[in-house]
Amino acid sequence: MRYLTAGESHGPQLTTILEGVPAGLELTAEMINYELQRRQKGYGRGRRMQIEKDQAQITSGVRHGVTIGAPIALVVQNNDFKHWQKIMGTAPISPEEQEEVKRKITRPRPGHADLNGAIKYGHRDMRNVLERSSARETTVRVAAGAVAKTILSELGVKVGGHVKEIGGVKAENIQYNSIEELQRITEESPVRCLDPEAGEKMMQAIDDAKKNGDSIGGIVEVIVEGMPIGVGSYVQYDRKLEAKLAAAVMSINAFKGVEIGIGFEAAHRPGSQVHDEIQWNEENGYTRRTNNAGGFEGGMTTGMPIVIRGVMKPIPTLYKPLESVDIDTKEPFKASIERSDSCAVPAASVVAESVVAWELAVALLEEFGHDRMSAIKENIERHKEYSKNF
Ligand SMILES: Cc1cc2nc3c(=O)[nH]c(=O)nc-3n(C[C@H](O)[C@H](O)[C@H](O)COP(=O)(O)O)c2cc1C
Numbered sequence: 274m275r276y277l278t279a280g281e282s283h284g285p286q287l288t289t290i291l292e293g294v295p296a297g298l299e300l301t302a303e304m305i306n307y308e309l310q311r312r313q314k315g316y317g318r319g320r321r322m323q324i325e326k327d328q329a330q331i332t333s334g335v336r337h338g339v340t341i342g343a344p345i346a347l348v349v350q351n352n353d354f355k356h357w358q359k360i361m362g363t364a365p366i367s368p369e370e371q372e373e374v375k376r377k378i379t380r381p382r383p384g385h386a387d388l389n390g391a392i393k394y395g396h397r398d399m400r401n402v403l404e405r406s407s408a409r410e411t412t413v414r415v416a417a418g419a420v421a422k423t424i425l426s427e428l429g430v431k432v433g434g435h436v437k438e439i440g441g442v443k444a445e446n447i448q449y450n451s452i453e454e455l456q457r458i459t460e461e462s463p464v465r466c467l468d469p470e471a472g473e474k475m476m477q478a479i480d481d482a483k484k485n486g487d488s489i490g491g492i493v494e495v496i497v498e499g500m501p502i503g504v505g506s507y508v509q510y511d512r513k514l515e516a517k518l519a520a521a522v523m524s525i526n527a528f529k530g531v532e533i534g535i536g537f538e539a540a541h542r543p544g545s546q547v548h549d550e551i552q553w554n555e556e557n558g559y560t561r562r563t564n565n566a567g568g569f570e571g572g573m574t575t576g577m578p579i580v581i582r583g584v585m586k587p588i589p590t591l592y593k594p595l596e597s598v599d600i601d602t603k604e605p606f607k608a609s610i611e612r613s614d615s616c617a618v619p620a621a622s623v624v625a626e627s628v629v630a631w632e633l634a635v636a637l638l639e640e641f642g643h644d645r646m647s648a649i650k651e652n653i654e655r656h657k658e659y660s661k662n663f
């Protein structure tokens with residue numbers, strides 16, 4: 274299973290084509306739209322999110338609400354496009370408008386893709402870079418992730434996510450009984466945080482950053498339950514599933530680090546306090562006393578919950594200007610900008626769930642079959658029985 278995305282932030286639409294989704298999966302636009310609206314909520318976002326009401330249209334690969342095994346094309350319209358048609362070059366421009374509409378962006382923002390992208394592709398107008406480097410693209414990654422989550426759910430795998438930290442405010446380790454409960458609690462929090470007290474402080478930190486013309490980042494965590502043992506492989510570097518998950522999380526705009534299980538904490542502990550002791554009983558087969566490894570050993574799943582965290586840097590576009598250089602005049606300037614998010618960590622936690630879900634769905638299909646959901650389900654059940662009694 275694979276996908277590509279296309280579309281500019283202020284262009285007409287975003288598109289993704291999903292290749293290799295098995296036949297026999299129930300799939301409706303409503304299922305995808307549920308995830309799209311989750312990504313749009315979240316405290317700290319700018320005015321753009323009030324303009325967009327993301328809705329997916331399924332234009333191929335599904336009949337009567339069930340996948341047929343053909344490529345699935347998903348389309349999400351950009352409502353904001355109507356304000357940008359002339360700038361994007363898709364509507365006629367009057368002679369009086371020429372200068373205004375064709376004005377180039379020549380002032381790169383520190384922290385964004387502007388300067389490197391302009392040098393790489395030879396663009397003197399950095400709009401050609403920012404349109405595609407924008408995290409608007411994560412909309413269709415969430416749409417693809419919604420399809421992956423639907424596959425996973427059919428196969429008994431549940432994915433949840435939450436915000437651990439924003440702007441230095443850390444959430445306490447609040448216990449939850451199930452992924453459903455985790456999702457229910459975070460759905461009610463404007464910052465998708467399990468700890469209500471920390472959540473309030475996070476919102477305050479976002480307000481403060483905004484007031485100061487600044488931005489803040491944070492840490493998100495994704496938890497996955499129900500993966501069978503032995504998915505992924507140690508035999509070749511590019512088959513290690515935890516490496517694929519890390520790459521997927523790192524590919525989200527503004528993500529700068531990934532941890533699995535106790536992650537960097539492992540550097541400070543002796544082995545006896547890191548490795549998860551193995552136990553067996555008739556009902557559950559092989560399990561672990563702890564889960565410091567976060568669900569992976571040797572690039573393969575252990576059957577314990579997968580726990581992966583990603584760190585998001587603060588948003589680059591700042592109302593408080595940072596120094597940069599105009600690429601036409603080579604003069605220094607202090608950037609001024611019109612609109613931006615001040616914190617997108619809550620939204621990014623939904624993106625993180627989505628990209629993790631995609632990688633896991635791909636791995637399950639590689640391991641247990643590609644074509645029919647019913648056959649894949651049977652293969653997984655057989656494998657679970659086999660590993661329990663191994
Ligand atoms: C959901 C989301 C929303 C974002 N919103 C903005 C924004 O409003 N302004 C901005 O400058 N960057 C925003 N970013 C971050 C940039 O897209 C990102 O920093 C840029 O693509 C450069 O890539 P890099 O930070 O991974 O190096 C957002 C990222 C995410 C995940």
Ligand SMILES: C=C(O[C@@H]1CC(C(=O)O)=C[C@@H](OP(=O)(O)O)[C@H]1O)C(=O)O
Nearest residue numbers: 319321406407408409412526612613614
């Ligand atoms: C549009 C989205 O995020 C955008 C990501 C983004 C960036 O530079 O990454 C910049 C902003 O775009 P604009 O300049 O149009 O306000 C965000 O709003 C979205 O998440 O759907």
